Amino acid sequence: MKLNEKILTHFLSCTSPVDKEGYLYKKKERNGTYHRRWFVLKANLLFYQERPADRHLMGVIVLEGCTVQMLESDGYFPFSLEFGAGFKSYRFAAGDAQTQGRWMKALFLASHCYLSCLLRDLERQYEEAKQQQESNVPSSSFKSLCPPTNSLLVPTLGPSAAVREGRSFSATAALPPRSLPTKVTGKKSPKKWPRRNAYVTPLNGPAPLYGEWPLVGSDPLVEFSKLHAYYGKEVQNAREEWLRSRQTEENHSEKDLIDLG
Amino acid sequence: MRFNEKELVCLSRQPSEMAAELGMRGPKKGDVVKRRLVKLVVNFLFYFRTDEEEPVGALLLEQCRVEREDTQIFSVAFLDDAERKYLFECDSEEQCKEWIDSIIKASYEFMRRNLIFYRTEIHRLTGKDPLEQYGISEETRFQVNSGSQLMARDTSSL
Numbered sequence: 540m541k542l543n544e545k546i547l548t549h550f551l552s553c554t555s556p557v558d559k560e561g562y563l564y565k566k567k568e569r570n571g572t573y574h575r576r577w578f579v580l581k582a583n584l585l586f587y588q589e590r591p592a593d594r595h596l597m598g599v600i601v602l603e604g605c606t607v608q609m610l611e612s613d614g615y616f617p618f619s620l621e622f623g624a625g626f627k628s629y630r631f632a633a634g635d636a637q638t639q640g641r642w643m644k645a646l647f648l649a650s651h652c653y654l655s656c657l658l659r660d661l662e663r664q665y666e667e668a669k670q671q672q673e674s675n676v677p678s679s680s681f682k683s684l685c686p687p688t689n690s691l692l693v694p695t696l697g698p699s700a701a702v703r704e705g706r707s708f709s710a711t712a713a714l715p716p717r718s719l720p721t722k723v724t725g726k727k728s729p730k731k732w733p734r735r736n737a738y739v740t741p742l743n744g745p746a747p748l749y750g751e752w753p754l755v756g757s758d759p760l761v762e763f764s765k766l767h768a769y770y771g772k773e774v775q776n777a778r779e780e781w782l783r784s785r786q787t788e789e790n791h792s793e794k795d796l797i798d799l800g
Numbered sequence: 801m802r803f804n805e806k807e808l809v810c811l812s813r814q815p816s817e818m819a820a821e822l823g824m825r826g827p828k829k830g831d832v833v834k835r836r837l838v839k840l841v842v843n844f845l846f847y848f849r850t851d852e853e854e855p856v857g858a859l860l861l862e863q864c865r866v867e868r869e870d871t872q873i874f875s876v877a878f879l880d881d882a883e884r885k886y887l888f889e890c891d892s893e894e895q896c897k898e899w900i901d902s903i904i905k906a907s908y909e910f911m912r913r914n915l916i917f918y919r920t921e922i923h924r925l926t927g928k929d930p931l932e933q934y935g936i937s938e939e940t941r942f943q944v945n946s947g948s949q950l951m952a953r954d955t956s957s958l
Contacts, residue, residue, distance in 0.1 A: 549879050626810075
């Protein structure tokens with residue numbers, strides 16, 4: 540498969556954010572020796588070269604579908620990228636524990652999947668925060684609005700512990716399903732592609748993480764007003780119910796009227 | 801330049817909502833239109849010969865400009881070179897719009913900017929930094945002035 544290298548080298552040298560850079564030792568697959576390399580982590584790509592100033596880019600590792608694993612110390616502070624069964628692991632070593640920890644965390648957070656996961660979560664929190672603000676309901680009714688901590692998004696480091704799920708492109712298994720109505724963006728499914736080879740991945744797979752979501756930065760007022768109207772009805776009803784129950788019952792124990800669990 | 805080809809090929813086989821047979825033309829003079837199965841997975845655009853398992857090639861969708869060329873044709877240009885574009889011929893105007901939209905939204909940098917927007921807004925509305933619960937609020941990756949600052953930021957000023 541051909542990878543357009545010019546696009547990659549351009550991306551490396553352009554002004555988009557560098558997420559982490561520094562020296563690490565990379566283990567050569569064949570003879571098992573460590574070589575010091577300069578690594579640049581940008582988005583979901585890990586570039587490496589001999590020295591920072593080098594024009595020649597040695598290689599790049601696309602960080603999708605991998606876990607980061609701490610390895611047993613052998614004098615250095617090693618860790619690896621694991622892509623699962625059938626794939627070789629990429630081994631690195633840092634000079635000290637702090638560098639090791641920081642790189643491991645940075646690599647854990649690097650994938651497009653992770654960002655997509657996080658983005659959906661924040662989007663949900665944003666909608667909820669807006670609803671709460673718009674309807675001006677006392678905060679006690681929204682006790683259960685606190686977003687659940689999704690452990691998949693929390694990087695935890697431990698000796699020889701896999702930091703994230705195994706080779707899975709669907710990192711959102713633990714997140715609640717999206718409740719955003721599709722009618723708002725009104726997309727139609729793409730043209731079906733006739734299956735010509737039984738081994739090629741079919742179109743009708745599970746919905747991807749990076750599906751539709753409100754166009755931010757592109758007339759957001761139009762989209763959010765629609766969303767607000769949709770969620771607003773629900774909140775309106777809840778509020779009315781709350782007001783009614785408040786008037787009639789005075790010694791009832793406080794209870795959440797809206798189950799957001 | 802070395803790259804993890806095997807893993808990338810595996811990535812290309814993941815399910816995707818945006819996969820269709822399109823007419824594709826390369827950026828060089830003399831490149832002709834060829835039918836390819838074009839598939840968008842994360843921030844890569846893979847293209848296959850319609851009866852093959854392994855992609856012919858992969859394009860990283862960062863720092864690119866996606867434009868509508870005609871009712872059913874869109875282009876993707878890289879390297880700040882507007883002249884060298886990849887062209888894609890769709891079957892309908894709607895399909896064309898959908899592809900343009902999807903490619904733009906698939907870019908990591910686009911998603912990062914939106915994340916920062918949500919982070920800032922949630923903080924403004926609730927007084928809380930939503931990344932704190934995940935222990936990632938100090939990560940360079942998610943900073944408001946992202947990238948160049950490697951120093952930890954004081955999030956109260958978000």
